[in-house]
Amino acid sequence: MADLQRVQVSDNRRFLVTEDGAPFFWLGDTAWELFHRLNREEARLYFADRAAKRFTVIQAVILAELAGLTDPNAYGDLPLADGDPARPVEAYFRLVDEYVQLAAAYGLYVGLLPTWGDKMYPASAKNSEAILDAPRARAYGQWLGERYRDQTNILWVIGGDRPAVHEDVDDRPIWRALAEGIDAATDGVALMTYHPSGGHSSSEWLQAEDWLDIHMMQSGHGAGRDVPVWEAITADYHLTLVRPVLDGEPNYEDHPAKPWPAWDPQNGFYRDYDVRKQVYRSVFAGGCGVTYGHHDIWQMYGPGKKLQNQPPGYEEYYWFEALSRPGASQVRRLRALMLSRPYLTRVPDQSLLASDPGEGGAHVRATRDSEGSYAFVYLPLPLPVTVTLEPLSGERVVAWWYDPVAGAATRIGDFARQGALTFTPPGHRPDWVLVLDDAARGFGPPGA
Numbered sequence: 001m002a003d004l005q006r007v008q009v010s011d012n013r014r015f016l017v018t019e020d021g022a023p024f025f026w027l028g029d030t031a032w033e034l035f036h037r038l039n040r041e042e043a044r045l046y047f048a049d050r051a052a053k054r055f056t057v058i059q060a061v062i063l064a065e066l067a068g069l070t071d072p073n074a075y076g077d078l079p080l081a082d083g084d085p086a087r088p089v090e091a092y093f094r095l096v097d098e099y100v101q102l103a104a105a106y107g108l109y110v111g112l113l114p115t116w117g118d119k120m121y122p123a124s125a126k127n128s129e130a131i132l133d134a135p136r137a138r139a140y141g142q143w144l145g146e147r148y149r150d151q152t153n154i155l156w157v158i159g160g161d162r163p164a165v166h167e168d169v170d171d172r173p174i175w176r177a178l179a180e181g182i183d184a185a186t187d188g189v190a191l192m193t194y195h196p197s198g199g200h201s202s203s204e205w206l207q208a209e210d211w212l213d214i215h216m217m218q219s220g221h222g223a224g225r226d227v228p229v230w231e232a233i234t235a236d237y238h239l240t241l242v243r244p245v246l247d248g249e250p251n252y253e254d255h256p257a258k259p260w261p262a263w264d265p266q267n268g269f270y271r272d273y274d275v276r277k278q279v280y281r282s283v284f285a286g287g288c289g290v291t292y293g294h295h296d297i298w299q300m301y302g303p304g305k306k307l308q309n310q311p312p313g314y315e316e317y318y319w320f321e322a323l324s325r326p327g328a329s330q331v332r333r334l335r336a337l338m339l340s341r342p343y344l345t346r347v348p349d350q351s352l353l354a355s356d357p358g359e360g361g362a363h364v365r366a367t368r369d370s371e372g373s374y375a376f377v378y379l380p381l382p383l384p385v386t387v388t389l390e391p392l393s394g395e396r397v398v399a400w401w402y403d404p405v406a407g408a409a410t411r412i413g414d415f416a417r418q419g420a421l422t423f424t425p426p427g428h429r430p431d432w433v434l435v436l437d438d439a440a441r442g443f444g445p446p447g448a
Helices: 040-052 090-105 134-148 172-185 229-237 272-284 326-339
Strands: 007-009 016-018 026-030 057-063 109-115 154-159 192-195 215-218 245-247 289-292 346-348 365-369 374-379 385-388 396-402 409-416 420-423 432-438
Touching: 026 326, 040 090, 057 090, 057 289, 090 109, 090 134, 109 134, 109 172, 134 172, 154 172, 172 192, 192 215, 215 229, 229 245, 229 272, 245 272, 272 289, 272 326, 272 365, 272 374, 289 326, 374 385, 385 432
Parallel strands: 026 057, 026 289, 057 109, 109 154, 154 192, 215 245, 245 289
Antiparallel strands: 007 016, 346 365, 365 374, 374 432, 385 420, 396 409, 396 432
16 A cells, blocks of 8 residues: 555645645545445546546545445445444445545545535435434444554545535534544544535534634536636635635536526537636635546446436447546646646735726636745636736746646746736637746746
8 A cells, every 4th residue: 555645734824734744735526436336446547547637636425325324335345234324334444444545545635524414314305315313423424434543645524415404403513423433433533524515614513613614616507608716705705703714626627518498409518618717716716726627537427327416418438438428537737737836825806907808708817925025816818918017026027828728828928027027828728828938037938
């Protein structure tokens, strides 16, 4: 097993770092049904691909959503005997052990969900497999914590696409019990976040919870393109009790756009461009990372399986085919860009923009080093942008265009740091990142 350092919250509470203080950028992939559906050979193929594409976190669920208590894994094992959380099936969990360790061997962390949200009491149409009340949840959490306490590549994700408080039901005591069980068994070293339902953030219900280390939001799939994720990230970023924040489920590549309550074919499907717009703008707004997803990979859709949310005209892929969809190769460019400049001193800063930031699909987002050594501006459309250079340091500024598809950087020129300048991006693709560097720092090309 690879000896990966544990991940923890940075001293300024804005970012994630490894134990030696090195920046850790959460670049996640949603593989919810990993343990439930893939055999060993398939899991190895999946991890190898995601490691090569520079992902850092694989989000997967132990008690999965798609009939996870009654549909066995690839080797015929159910997770729980008779659906009883006090009776875990050893063969099933040995496979979970293997996959977590295999991920580590590929340098990957696992965003591990103990359960999907449909396992919460009380039973309902959405919680058809409800098995966990607070006592059972705490015992299950403690059992998991003891089993994985020495596994350094686990980042715990409580929740599972459910609000912690909904209608007249408050599930916080159950989630709290689960988290406390894990925490007690791991002597407090477990790093925890909460995966909420679409259009929500963990901050709505859990801001006062001691066990929560990272706020996670889900901009999701149901509200259509260009959901103002930057507003949600900004709101969490400015909470009095500071925590790192990230979008743990933006629109999945190839997912039908705005599919509920009834999908309109005119809405089409989310493509790689839609993914790029949301991941860049959420990170530039203050996110400590972001998660990518593909509609056929989250459910590990393969031969003999039923595809969920498949409207007419959907171009389906088996999960192993979807590994090569363009968005999955492009999101690594964001991680490379962020880590090519000083990372732990970065702040969001819209005051860099002297021109109108725009709204919706045209919204421009800016971030910079708090010490002024660089600035990034994401332009979702190839339109001129005017930036003020005052927040930067040094006497001269080097400007670059960074291509979020290819990861290539093109030097624009060297300018005196005074007043405002207008830049017009190349027109052969829609979105670009403008990079402005303090020339005296001698940075190499962005993303290198």
